[in-house]
Amino acid sequence: MSASIAQEQSDLHLEQIINDLDNNALYDARGHLNGLYPAEIALLLSSLPIDYRNKIWSIISPEMMGAVLVILQGEVRTGLIEQATATHLIDATNTLDINDLSVLVGDFPADVREKILEKKGDSRLEMSLSYDGRTAAGVMSLDVLTIQENLTVDQVLSYLREQVKIANNMDSLIVVDSSNQYRGMLAVATLLNHDTNQIVSTLMSSEKAIPLNMAVTDVALLFEQKEILSAAVVDEQSLVKGRVCIDDVLDIVKDEAEHVVLSSAGLDEEHDLFSPVLVSARKRAVWLAVNLFTAFLASWVIGLFEATIEQIVALAVLMPIVASMGGIAGSQTLTLVIRGLALHQISSSNSMKFLGKELVIGAVNGVVWSIVVATLAAVWFSNWGLGLMLGGAMIINLCCASLAGVLIPLFLQKKGIDPALAGGVLLTTVTDVIGFMSFLGLATIFLIN
Amino acid sequence: MSASIAQEQSDLHLEQIINDLDNNALYDARGHLNGLYPAEIALLLSSLPIDYRNKIWSIISPEMMGAVLVILQGEVRTGLIEQATATHLIDATNTLDINDLSVLVGDFPADVREKILEKKGDSRLEMSLSYDGRTAAGVMSLDVLTIQENLTVDQVLSYLREQVKIANNMDSLIVVDSSNQYRGMLAVATLLNHDTNQIVSTLMSSEKAIPLNMAVTDVALLFEQKEILSAAVVDEQSLVKGRVCIDDVLDIVKDEAEHVVLSSAGLDEEHDLFSPVLVSARKRAVWLAVNLFTAFLASWVIGLFEATIEQIVALAVLMPIVASMGGIAGSQTLTLVIRGLALHQISSSNSMKFLGKELVIGAVNGVVWSIVVATLAAVWFSNWGLGLMLGGAMIINLCCASLAGVLIPLFLQKKGIDPALAGGVLLTTVTDVIGFMSFLGLATIFLIN
Numbered sequence: 079m080s081a082s083i084a085q086e087q088s089d090l091h092l093e094q095i096i097n098d099l100d101n102n103a104l105y106d107a108r109g110h111l112n113g114l115y116p117a118e119i120a121l122l123l124s125s126l127p128i129d130y131r132n133k134i135w136s137i138i139s140p141e142m143m144g145a146v147l148v149i150l151q152g153e154v155r156t157g158l159i160e161q162a163t164a165t166h167l168i169d170a171t172n173t174l175d176i177n178d179l180s181v182l183v184g185d186f187p188a189d190v191r192e193k194i195l196e197k198k199g200d201s202r203l204e205m206s207l208s209y210d211g212r213t214a215a216g217v218m219s220l221d222v223l224t225i226q227e228n229l230t231v232d233q234v235l236s237y238l239r240e241q242v243k244i245a246n247n248m249d250s251l252i253v254v255d256s257s258n259q260y261r262g263m264l265a266v267a268t269l270l271n272h273d274t275n276q277i278v279s280t281l282m283s284s285e286k287a288i289p290l291n292m293a294v295t296d297v298a299l300l301f302e303q304k305e306i307l308s309a310a311v312v313d314e315q316s317l318v319k320g321r322v323c324i325d326d327v328l329d330i331v332k333d334e335a336e337h338v339v340l341s342s343a344g345l346d347e348e349h350d351l352f353s354p355v356l357v358s359a360r361k362r363a364v365w366l367a368v369n370l371f372t373a374f375l376a377s378w379v380i381g382l383f384e385a386t387i388e389q390i391v392a393l394a395v396l397m398p399i400v401a402s403m404g405g406i407a408g409s410q411t412l413t414l415v416i417r418g419l420a421l422h423q424i425s426s427s428n429s430m431k432f433l434g435k436e437l438v439i440g441a442v443n444g445v446v447w448s449i450v451v452a453t454l455a456a457v458w459f460s461n462w463g464l465g466l467m468l469g470g471a472m473i474i475n476l477c478c479a480s481l482a483g484v485l486i487p488l489f490l491q492k493k494g495i496d497p498a499l500a501g502g503v504l505l506t507t508v509t510d511v512i513g514f515m516s517f518l519g520l521a522t523i524f525l526i527n
Numbered sequence: 528m529s530a531s532i533a534q535e536q537s538d539l540h541l542e543q544i545i546n547d548l549d550n551n552a553l554y555d556a557r558g559h560l561n562g563l564y565p566a567e568i569a570l571l572l573s574s575l576p577i578d579y580r581n582k583i584w585s586i587i588s589p590e591m592m593g594a595v596l597v598i599l600q601g602e603v604r605t606g607l608i609e610q611a612t613a614t615h616l617i618d619a620t621n622t623l624d625i626n627d628l629s630v631l632v633g634d635f636p637a638d639v640r641e642k643i644l645e646k647k648g649d650s651r652l653e654m655s656l657s658y659d660g661r662t663a664a665g666v667m668s669l670d671v672l673t674i675q676e677n678l679t680v681d682q683v684l685s686y687l688r689e690q691v692k693i694a695n696n697m698d699s700l701i702v703v704d705s706s707n708q709y710r711g712m713l714a715v716a717t718l719l720n721h722d723t724n725q726i727v728s729t730l731m732s733s734e735k736a737i738p739l740n741m742a743v744t745d746v747a748l749l750f751e752q753k754e755i756l757s758a759a760v761v762d763e764q765s766l767v768k769g770r771v772c773i774d775d776v777l778d779i780v781k782d783e784a785e786h787v788v789l790s791s792a793g794l795d796e797e798h799d800l801f802s803p804v805l806v807s808a809r810k811r812a813v814w815l816a817v818n819l820f821t822a823f824l825a826s827w828v829i830g831l832f833e834a835t836i837e838q839i840v841a842l843a844v845l846m847p848i849v850a851s852m853g854g855i856a857g858s859q860t861l862t863l864v865i866r867g868l869a870l871h872q873i874s875s876s877n878s879m880k881f882l883g884k885e886l887v888i889g890a891v892n893g894v895v896w897s898i899v900v901a902t903l904a905a906v907w908f909s910n911w912g913l914g915l916m917l918g919g920a921m922i923i924n925l926c927c928a929s930l931a932g933v934l935i936p937l938f939l940q941k942k943g944i945d946p947a948l949a950g951g952v953l954l955t956t957v958t959d960v961i962g963f964m965s966f967l968g969l970a971t972i973f974l975i976n
Contacts, residue, residue, distance in 0.1 A: 247756050267697055339862060
């Protein structure tokens with residue numbers, strides 16, 4: 079399966095739209111956009127260069143605009159918000175519910191935000207602006223449906239049928255006591271499975287609620303460990319403030335995964351494939367600068383051995399091998415540790431046991447590959463002494479790589495620095511420096527007279 | 528927030544258990560395990576070296592064993608299955624439902640599997656063994672509840688109350704016609720919100736069902752685009768075979784994210800932090816071997832310029848800088864493209880527009896950083912010619928890095944090879960070779976007389 083059906087579909091949409099816009103056939107483009115889900119239009123927009131994107135933006139309806147903005151993220155969203163007039167933005171938010179609004183208004187220009195807040199007059203919306211996006215409060219839904227614990231199933235059913243409509247994605251209701259404090263959760267299925275004269279408090283599950291300031295990664299873990307689909311979010315007085323649902327958790331997990339991949343290349347912030355060249359170049363330059371520093375450090379180490387290299391030029395030819403093999407071995411260990419930390423598999427109580435295992439693996443692979451490399455190099459340059467130095471340096475570097483691969487992320491985590499962001503660059507600094515130093519150092523000691 | 532509450536919790540469990548086992552206090556260990564969720568015990572097991580793991584395995588109850596095995600994956604699961612006797616495994620599966628069983632039995636020894644299949648006598652279970660785990664069939668739940676489209680809400684409600692219990696996590700029911708063919712989905716909330724004499728077919732949504740062989744990544748995309756919580760899975764005759772729920776999608780997304788991170792370090796298969804040293808070493812050796820080949824290729828390129836390096840040793844000191852900066856810039860582009868491909872943002876119709884943008888970024892950053900690097904090098908070695916060559920080589924290498932960062936993953940994707948697995952190693956091969964070749968080549972042409 080080289081291309082999935084979904085991919086062929088989205089490729090086709092993209093091709094049609096580019097074609098329409100290239101031919102200035104805006105009417106056809108509008109036709110092609112009709113019938114697409116908001117998420118499909120969001121994907122289209124983020125797959126297009128900015129000038130194409132703005133053209134599409136100008137031909138979609140305000141309702142679709144709102145729905146699409148909610149799905150988009152980062153630069154793509156803020157870019158399109160900038161493109162829209164205040165009137166458009168206000169129209170776009172007309173059909174949005176309070177949750178979708180709370181996602182968007184923070185990105186709106188201050189004057190538009192004020193107007194919307196005033197129009198809606200909902201204190202929850204205003205409150206939501208102060209929530210930290212990395213906590214339960216920042217991801218929860220604001221519209222909650224609570225029921226009193228002393229009702230019967232029958233009373234709840236007629237309440238639902240006659241007074242409030244529950245949303246299609248609501249798997250359970252939040253149960254509160256007479257002072258509106260959180261008591262438990264009642265699965266909607268329970269309402270259907272039990273006698274209509276039973277009391278809610280006897281049927282509800284007494285899952286703990288989530289505090290407003292719980293970290294999103296903890297929220298995700300909780301959902302996974304307890305295998306629940308939704309949970310209530312409460313403040314310090316146990317008053318229900320919102321609800322986290324498993325689709326919010328899905329977003330958390332996806333953001334987290336994206337963060338790990340992007341940050342390992344120093345790309346944490348860049349969400350837009352087609353952001354302006356100078357914006358992209360400037361963002362990436364930071365990472366290049368960090369790397370330049372470490373590259374010069376490695377060069378400085380090599381520079382210490384200029385006299386040695388002058389005598390045996392083959393050292394210059396072979397030295398990248400030691401550094402590169404160390405880098406690969408170290409990054410394997412590093413990747414496992416970063417993943418282990420994220421999954422909470424590694425902590426202070428087992429990290430030394432893991433380090434021990436990794437050191438042995440480093441030594442085993444060091445010995446095996448140093449024999450291969452040493453033989454190849456010795457034959458190439460008809461110099462067994464050279465091969466021996468290369469092999470020795472490789473063993474040293476692979477063991478150091480294991481050590482660094484375990485200790486660097488543990489150290490960073492302890493210091494509150496994201497290991498996924500800084501781990502790779504620190505690791506290759508270590509493996510480059512140790513690789514060059516050990517190989518050139520051994521050669522200076524044993525091969526130079 | 529340096530450590531989350533959830534993390535402190537799991538760290539504490541781990542510390543207590545290690546302590547108990549080190550003191551051979553199995554009774555205390557059992558006490559500490561009591562009251563933990565299966566997912567917490569699964570996390571504990573995968574965080575422990577194999578000898579500790581087996582000790583814990585011997586003291587937990589068969590019911591817990593079953594629940595824990597369902598959560599564990601890969602090597603950790605198969606290792607523990609090997610440790611358990613046939614009787615234990617059969618006891619462990621007694622309390623499992625058909626879905627959990629279908630996840631496990633494929634990993635059981637053939638004789639145990641046969642016994643369980645015979646005992647359960649459920650053809651769906653046998654069938655599930657033939658499903659491909661990368662398709663909807665491989666992840667769906669097997670126990671489906673269908674209702675006839677011509678029933679009234681009232682009839683459905685009394686059917687649910689009197690005859691079958693719906694699961695707590697069931698947000699909607701699957702609607703079929705009189706020949707049992709799929710017709711649509713009926714949200715449970717709809718049952719509660721509507722008049723009891725309405726007919727199911729007028730209330731159901733006509734979402735398309737998922738075919739058995741749809742790729743899991745397409746399933747995930749579908750859930751995201753349509754914002755649904757569950758969907759029916761059907762065979763070619765439109766007969767309902769199962770149900771995919773959003774928590775299955777969460778697992779798909781997590782597996783996919785893990786695959787991207789691990790495979791970029793050549794670690795696709797290694798799921799167990801504490802697998803035996805020789806097993807780990809052998810698995811990682813493959814990646815080291817691939818890298819060794821590319822490292823020797825780079826060395827061979829350097830070797831072509833031995834005579835040049837002999838005359839100007841500073842070239843050997845500076846050459847890693849060119850290669851390393853190219854590698855970093857290229858991997859930034861590569862990361863964006865791999866992510867863009869996974870999100871279906873990049874296809875043949877926009878890839879050349881993206882390539883154009885990346886080439887300009889490469890050129891801009893190439894010029895900026897080559898000025899910095901050239902100046903530093905020229906000052907260091909008091910040799911402006913050398914600085915000029917270094918700067919020129921950097922511009923060439925950063926442009927080639929952009930080109931390779933875009934074209935390599937597109938090429939791999941076209942050939943059906945996973946870009947996350949092979950992209951990085953191919954990219955650094957290109958940036959190393961071009962980096963060394965351009966720097967040493969320019970120096971040979973312009974600095975050697």
